[in-house]
Amino acid sequence: MLDSPPMDASDALRILDEEEGRGAQAFRAATTLDELEAAQVTVLGRKAPFSEVQRALGAMSEEDRRSLGKAVNETRSALEAALAGRRAELEGEAETALLEADLVDLTLPGRRLREGSLHPLTLVENEIVDVFMRLGFTVVEGPEVEDDWHNFQALNIPPDHPARTMKDSIYPSVPGRPDLVLRTETSAAQIRTMQSQEPPVYVVHPGRVYRRETPDATHLPVFHQVECLAVDEGITFADLKGTLEAMARALFGEGRRVRLAPSFFPFVEPGAQVEVSCFKCDGVGCVVCGNGWIEMLGAGMVHPVVLENCGYDSERYTGFAFGMGIERVALLRYGIPDMRLLVDTDARVLAQFGAVA
Numbered sequence: 001m002l003d004s005p006p007m008d009a010s011d012a013l014r015i016l017d018e019e020e021g022r023g024a025q026a027f028r029a030a031t032t033l034d035e036l037e038a039a040q041v042t043v044l045g046r047k048a049p050f051s052e053v054q055r056a057l058g059a060m061s062e063e064d065r066r067s068l069g070k071a072v073n074e075t076r077s078a079l080e081a082a083l084a085g086r087r088a089e090l091e092g093e094a095e096t097a098l099l100e101a102d103l104v105d106l107t108l109p110g111r112r113l114r115e116g117s118l119h120p121l122t123l124v125e126n127e128i129v130d131v132f133m134r135l136g137f138t139v140v141e142g143p144e145v146e147d148d149w150h151n152f153q154a155l156n157i158p159p160d161h162p163a164r165t166m167k168d169s170i171y172p173s174v175p176g177r178p179d180l181v182l183r184t185e186t187s188a189a190q191i192r193t194m195q196s197q198e199p200p201v202y203v204v205h206p207g208r209v210y211r212r213e214t215p216d217a218t219h220l221p222v223f224h225q226v227e228c229l230a231v232d233e234g235i236t237f238a239d240l241k242g243t244l245e246a247m248a249r250a251l252f253g254e255g256r257r258v259r260l261a262p263s264f265f266p267f268v269e270p271g272a273q274v275e276v277s278c279f280k281c282d283g284v285g286c287v288v289c290g291n292g293w294i295e296m297l298g299a300g301m302v303h304p305v306v307l308e309n310c311g312y313d314s315e316r317y318t319g320f321a322f323g324m325g326i327e328r329v330a331l332l333r334y335g336i337p338d339m340r341l342l343v344d345t346d347a348r349v350l351a352q353f354g355a356v357a
């Protein structure tokens with residue numbers, strides 16, 4: 001520029017006029033925001049003819065400066081308006097393109113999510129635990145790896161009791177701990193509860209238990225039980241029977257009856273085998289029950305020796321306890337013919353049970 005002759009007022013006016021047209025056209029020609037930015041540099045940038053006119057103003061006479069100044073301002077306003085107009089258009093287009101890329105066809109069929117379901121054992125365990133929670137019992141879980149004292153001695157199971165043999169119990173091999181045993185019954189949790197709290201005690205212990213069993217239609221080496229324990233002043237056998245009836249009705253329907261036959265468990269005295277009238281034939285006899293009654297669980301009045309083992313005064317307190325296998329209830333409940341189906345991984349079996357609540 002230094003080489004070219006100085007710009008006079010009429011050159012400047014001509015350039016302003018040309019630039020106004022050229023600029024508007026350049027902005028219109030831009031098809032993206034990037035292109036528009038480039039056009040802005042060529043039209044309004046430092047090296048653009050428009051900027052040269054502005055710079056040339058300084059060397060002009062006072063009079064020229066005044067009239068040209070006004071023209072410069074008008075041209076700048078016009079160019080800036082054209083630029084802003086085009087920018088708004090392009091931004092609108094960019095937004096529309098984004099929306100279009102994001103467009104969802106609402107008429108397409110949805111993707112079906114496979115819903116999980118609770119395992120039948122979980123369903124039955126929840127149901128049993130719910131019955132007791134409604135009766136005011138608390139749920140407490142105990143450890144699955146127990147020691148000899150909690151699993152046997154405290155429960156009044158003498159050293160020569162058959163349950164202790166390698167044939168029935170599973171002993172984990174932990175160096176230095178020959179006393180450990182995988183709990184063979186949830187009754188062991190009763191001991192821990194009584195050791196850790198004073199009466200009154202109203203608890204249920206759901207949990208897994210382990211025995212050396214060969215799996216068949218009615219046995220599994222790992223299965224589940226729910227144990228119930230109540231210890232208070234004045235608890236009687238009638239309380240036990242009433243609680244069992246309430247549970248039988250809640251699980252198997254109104255009208256269920258409960259009957260008890262004498263039985264032996266080292267940790268209760270007297271002990272009983274509990275049967276519930278069949279939910280199918282109501283005591284008449286059918287394929288489900290045989291003779292009208294379904295053997296459900298073991299129960300009894302907590303043995304005074306057990307109370308004393310846990311530091312309870314057996315003269316002052318009495319209690320009842322019972323324990324039942326959940327697998328058996330699930331088989332009856334859902335008409336499942338073989339216990340092993342519960343631990344198979346066949347999703348078709350599991351899918352038949354209740355959806356996740």
Ligand code: DAH
Pocket residue numbers: 184185186187227228265267268271297298299300301321322323324
């Ligand atoms: N623990 C016993 C079993 O596994 C069941 C049982 C019987 C639990 C009598 C009790 C009870 O609490 O009083 O076969």
